[in-house]
Amino acid sequence: MIEVYGDPASYIVVAQTLLRIFEGLVICMIIGMVLGLLMGLERNVEAFFDSWIMVLLTFPAICWAFLSVLWFGFSDIGPILTVVLIVFPFVTMNIWEGTKAVEKELVDMATVYKADRFLMIRKVYIPMLMPFVFSALRIALSLSWKIILVGEAFAVGSGVGQKLIYWFEDTRVDMMLAWGVSFMIFMVVIDLVVFRSWERRTFAWRHQIAN
């Protein structure tokens, strides 16, 4: 492992992978949240997308990976698109269920005071959805990084995934583990440090000690 991380070039590789994960994640979350919210709020939208989401959820992930290679060749888009296609249905479902679970009492209160749709979404729906957003985010992250690694291994010529397949072909288990395990540790640390503290700050209103 020291061999790996002593070399500055390694960090570039890790950074490439992280960037792809980040991009895929952001796209997933945006699509998932918008679609989930729409599905929860509007009956027509829900009816239309309901079956499509189920289809996407059950479509074998590996097919997406190969399809993206066929369509986009060996570029960045492949893994990212794969991640998006596999993960955004999960995010959508999570947010959709969350939207339907909002407390009617608070929505009624806002309705009586004539809050318009935009204000209602900003100040009532989205804060109520935050627990669902966080759980969707954690799931999406844990799925995404594995998919990206696979995508990189098969399709793209760079990133941690590529390193894995390179050492696999060289039958160097120690190097594979060095890359694989260290990257996994990396992701766990991100989860703990970034998400937990972000979550704690978002829900500060629950834990605040009275003055």
Next chain:
Amino acid sequence: MDGSEFVVLDSISLNVDEGNFASIVGPSGCGKSTLLNIIAGIETHESHEGGSIQVFPKSGAESTPRIGYVFQNARLLNWLTVEGNIQFVLEAQKIPRDTWDGQVAKYLEMVGLEGQEKNYPLNLSGGMQQRVAIARALAIEPDVLLMDEPFSHLDEITARKMRFDLMEILMRAKPTILFVTHDLGEAVFLSDQIYMMSTKPARIFKEISIDIPRPRQPEDPVIFDLEKDLVREFFRVLEAQE
């Protein structure tokens, strides 16, 4: 009459003068909360047969009256601060931003919560949360203030204090109020008019004016006597129905 509201529901009609406190009293299930919700617009009256609702605001200029509502539970947005909650309804009502700080301070002081602006609802007691809900309703300076058994979920001691404080608040703010309760003593203590409602069919069978001058004392024997009379009246009607 100048500045009065006129409400019709089926064969129910209410006439409330501006600045008056009107209570609707009746047993559970007689539809008094439903009536309030229809006025507030969270239940549609198309589901009820052949009726119409008309509320004429005192200004006459607006087509939709400004309505404030205090529910049985405070229904605050727990992720917003106390002032955030009040600002929420000010924004919903499209009230200009530069007045917000003044309104928040004024009405928090009126309900006895000055200094609590930055606190979060989950740090407040039930009574305090309900006070925020009252301040919230008053802050928009509504044409009509609807209150649906606002003290029924509080313990008796807190409820008594809140009733007394409400009376004092209303002497300063003077909104027009429609107050729903099953507690006759509460109604007599607070109201200028009481509408007594019975069930099956839902109808108002009596209207009473309460002329006791304010400030009223909760221990006043006149209030007790009046309450007893009304209770007797209720039993008379309910037994006649059986």
